[in-house]
Amino acid sequence: MASHGILLVDKPAGLTSHDVVARVRRAFGTRKVGHAGTLDPMATGLLVIGIEGATRLLTYVVGADKTYTATIRLGARTSTDDAEGQIIDIADGERWASVDDAAVMAGIRGLTGSISQVPSSVSAIKVGGKRAYDLVRAGESVELAARPVTVSRFEVLAQRREDGFLELDVIVDCSSGTYIRALARDLGDGLGVGGHLTALRRTRVGGFAVTDAVGVDALDGAVTLAPAEAAARVMPVLHVTADEARDLRHGKRLSGQSGRLDAPAVAAVDPAGDLVGVVEARGHDIKSVMNMPEVQA
Structure with a gap:
């Protein structure tokens, strides 16, 4: 099974961003790969790549400075x-x-x-x-x-x-x-x-640096960032209990808890350190607006 996380790649000149995505697909054995922000063929440097369920995080990376x-x-x-x-x-x-x-x-x-x-x-x-x-x-x-x-x-x-x-x-x-x-x-x-x-x-790109990236010739066996770690680089983190994590994953709101949030988009992380998803305030409640696939034991 393909890794489920964020991969940082140092794109060389001459390749398109799509070329890099294609190489990552082959290296990780999955079609579910995307990137957060195109680089022209003449440009080099950091591409933030999402693999499998972590592609859902790319929406929140694209807007980073x-x-x-x-x-x-x-x-x-x-x-x-x-x-x-x-x-x-x-x-x-x-x-x-x-x-x-x-x-x-x-x-x-x-x-x-x-x-x-x-x-x-x-x-x-x-x-x-x-x-x-x-x-x-x-x-x-x-x-x-x-x-x-x-x-x-x-x-x-x-x-x-x-x-x-x-x-x-x-x-x-x-x-x-x-x-x-x-x-x-x-x-x-x-x-x-x-x-x-x-x-x-x-x-x-946001909290991601090219110094942590791998080259396109080192994709086989490259280590990805876990979704929770990657999310923490682009937004604040809210630590939730196991019960709260279950409720958020099932679409339930955390009633009257919006005061716990200090930004429009916040990463909810469960006691095991796994990313539950991205949450936001809805009135006085906290609601998940993006859920990650649950980690299989």
């Missing part, structure tokens, strides 16, 4: 806002005249905090039931609506001037739904020289 390291090349725009696309504009010397370190830092400050961001047109967002990137590849023009995101850290780690371009190695902490390609594009546009992403690595 994330950390990325990236390289932004200023001085050129591409059709995809990253190095995979065609170069559509290169800044000449005149456009570089006002781009000094102070201007770059001011541009970064303007893209930090609560901002409105237009996602890249080659994103996986659906437009009329189709992925935006599929429409773009089919030659259609795609206009995506701006959406609010939060960039809590946008920091330059190193910079290099090469062949008429300025490359910035950056680290970004951001809310779910933030596009790092769009940050590169908007920074370049704001400076008047254009910009795109040349490297991207996701190092954290």
Whole structure:
């Protein structure tokens, strides 16, 4: 029987997130595998994979904040806002005249905090039931609506001037739904020289870190996180008695107990350390909104 838990995988460049899911399915002998948040083929880093019943937890992982390291090349725009696309504009010397370190830092400050961001047109967002990137590849023009995101850290780690371009190695902490390609594009546009992403690595998703992940060549026999441990990394924990666990699993409410919750979604864990499910307040009661399959002895 396949493991029942969360697997952290360090995706290499060149593979799609779906490719990684397919490899996990083969390694664990189950079709019931999903992931919390796609990475582009050019990107590397953390994929949070759910196996068997733990796929139910992925809904609560998708919205977690994330950390990325990236390289932004200023001085050129591409059709995809990253190095995979065609170069559509290169800044000449005149456009570089006002781009000094102070201007770059001011541009970064303007893209930090609560901002409105237009996602890249080659994103996986659906437009009329189709992925935006599929429409773009089919030659259609795609206009995506701006959406609010939060960039809590946008920091330059190193910079290099090469062949008429300025490359910035950056680290970004951001809310779910933030596009790092769009940050590169908007920074370049704001400076008047254009910009795109040349490297991207996701190092954290909520309480999960890439340093704890396994490579795609080490999936056979890889150890998964138990659902209770995984849930504790993305939400508070409520320890319940055996009787309370039974009631929650059977769809009953814990009457008058909502004061025990300190967040909208909380992981209920039974005395054996198993995840009962995710609970929330309903009036004065506690109700399970997602039950995990019971562990078989």
